[in-house]
Amino acid sequence: MKTKYDVAVIGGGIIGCSIAYYLAKENIDVAVFEETQIASKSTRAAAGMLGAHSECDDLEIFYPFARSSQLDYFQLQDELKELSGVNIELRKGGIFQLAYSEHEKDELSATLALPTISWYDCTAVRNRENSVSEDIIGAAYIEDDVNVLPHSTCLAFSKSAQVFGASIFEFTPVLAIQKEDDTYTIKTNKGTFQAKTVVVANGVWSSSFFHQLGLHHTLSPVKGECISVSSEQPLLKHTLFHEHCYIVPRDNGRLVIGATMVKNDWHEQPTLGGLESLIAKAKTMLPTITDLKIESCWAGLRPQTFDKKPFIGYHPEDEDILFATGHFRNGILLAPATGQMIRDLIVKKDVRKDWIEAFKINRI
Ligand SMILES: Cc1cc2nc3c(=O)[nH]c(=O)nc-3n(C[C@H](O)[C@H](O)[C@H](O)COP(=O)(O)OP(=O)(O)OC[C@H]3O[C@@H](n4cnc5c(N)ncnc54)[C@H](O)[C@@H]3O)c2cc1C
Missing domain, CATH: 3.30.9.10 (D-Amino Acid Oxidase, subunit A, domain 2)
Known part of the structure; x- marks a missing residue:
């Protein structure tokens, strides 16, 4: 079994799967580790509304981020269907x-x-x-x-990521992560894996990794x-x-x-x-x-999170650890924008400075 990857993503909800999709599409060798099955937790429970306007409480940061994500869905519905065969059931009507x-x-x-x-x-x-x-x-x-079917959307991201070469490990909880030299060791119930970069994207359960990584945040x-x-x-x-x-x-x-x-x-x-x-x-x-x-x-x-905005960005002391978690009421809506932002941070492309500041984990 292959055990070395460029990027390991912890959590196979819509956030982890969107990240895997955008990374794999960029030819980055990515693996997702999911404790149970893809899309089984918060993602499965969601109604799937893409409420960029109805959920907007902040015109400066939330609105442009959410709106760009919402608009991406109009293009993603065909793209993901073609790659994965899964219909995300984007339903118009408003x-x-x-x-x-x-x-x-x-x-x-x-x-x-x-x-x-x-x-x-x-x-x-x-x-x-x-x-x-x-x-x-x-x-x-x-x-x-508009709205989408969250479970299908997550599956569509995950299957499309696999088409571009991503590996998805279900029933594989990550038990611990540890840095040795320049590489992270990821301990799971199925053995040990290595990755240069780790993305913590396991929803409300991310807090346990914050603590392992020396941070005192909670979700x-x-x-x-x-x-x-x-x-x-x-x-x-x-x-x-x-x-x-x-x-x-x-x-x-x-x-x-x-x-x-x-x-x-x-x-x-x-x-x-x-x-x-x-x-x-x-x-x-x-x-x-x-x-x-x-x-x-x-x-x-x-x-x-403490201010209801997600944590999306680097660990304050280590750019090889990133967080994409805490999406509260809007994880389905924000999944495409989050996946793209994490991809851009990993490949060191430009990301809007106000988004980096607003979503960084060590904001006050
Ligand atoms: C009732 C309800 C309605 C909602 N409606 C909407 C809506 O209409 N629109 C919208 O945009 N959002 C909505 N949301 C919010 C949205 O569902 C969440 O923001 C989103 O699903 C979060 O995705 P996630 O991938 O971060 O978390 P999750 O979907 O919870 O995924 C995290 C994954 O990590 C896995 N995991 C945990 N620990 C480990 C570990 N140690 N190792 C490996 N894997 C691990 C879990 O098994 C889980 O699959 C709703 C939420 C709820 C509960």
């Missing part, structure tokens, strides 16, 4: 971000000031989505905040619960979004309702209380939703 009062409309003013966003009053929204609650006063319509889990329901006739064409809750239409009349925000809970099962609150919230947006049949429910752990 988002209605609902307002129930003038105060909530005012809170949307920053979103409404972004390019391509327009205000629809209640009648205009209901002309396009006649099942939406009559209690809204209107909504910001965000056409470009905390913010558990999110979701339910999917099905109807014979498609009930929605657009995603509905209000106060961090959403109803996302998928194929075959399926709707994904998400997601709770439970801080510091490491359990990956949904609770009845969590699901009850989701159903109550969904009913305020789409009153008839309670008639639909439950298909499944699940939960996942969002990796959160």
Whole structure:
């Protein structure tokens, strides 16, 4: 078995697989080590919204980074399909971000000031989505905040990376990493591997490597619960979004309702209380939703940093260790931009200085 690589990536979620894809495409010899199966953790739990506008709380850094990532998806859907055969199911239609009062409309003013966003009053929204609650006063319509299937997208990155020569090791947890001379030794349950560069991308579990590498940072889990329901006739064409809750239409009349925000809970099962609150919230947006049949429910752990921005960049004292973790609510959206930024840092191409500063691990 081959045991020497240019780059070892720890974690086979969407962030690790996107990094592997962009590195392998550049002819860099990369291996991904995944404790269980590709796309099995937070990535599998996500709704897949690409909310560059609806999740934007910072026009200077988040918006341009997220927007470039979002735009990349429009090109990636064909590129990844051709390479991997996997359809990421990029679904157009966009988002209605609902307002129930003038105060909530005012809170949307920053979103409404972004390019391509327009205000629809209640009648205009209901002309396009006649099942939406009559209690809204209107909504910001965000056409470009489309969605993808996160699990398929991660698989598409991983399979496409393999087409370009990447190795993917599933059921191979990394137990420890250690530098000897100029090379990192990566200890796993399947033996020892060597790499010149290591990227720590194992989501909320990255903290254990921070500590091994002399850093005192932590990531905390913010558990999110979701339910999917099905109807014979498609009930929605657009995603509905209000106060961090959403109803996302998928194929075959399926709707994904998400997601709770439970801080510091490491359990990956949904609770009845969590699901009850989701159903109550969904009913305020789409009153008839309670008639639909439950298909499944699940939960996942969002990796959160102290300031809710991801850590993307070098170890402060060693450029052969990089971090790409802590993507919190937006890891699916930010995966292409993160993969490209890590690639560019490794091959020493130019990266926007404000992104390096904003995402570096030793920021204050
Ligand atoms: C309910 C919910 C809804 C969400 N909705 C959206 C959304 O609509 N849009 C959006 O953009 N984002 C969304 N997110 C956020 C998004 O899912 C995450 O930000 C993203 O999946 C993080 O990806 P990741 O690769 O860093 O982590 P993960 O997907 O958790 O992957 C980390 C991987 O590392 C592996 N691992 C752990 N330890 C080790 C080790 N020692 N060795 C090897 N492997 C290891 C794990 O098994 C796991 O597979 C949502 C999250 C949740 C929970």
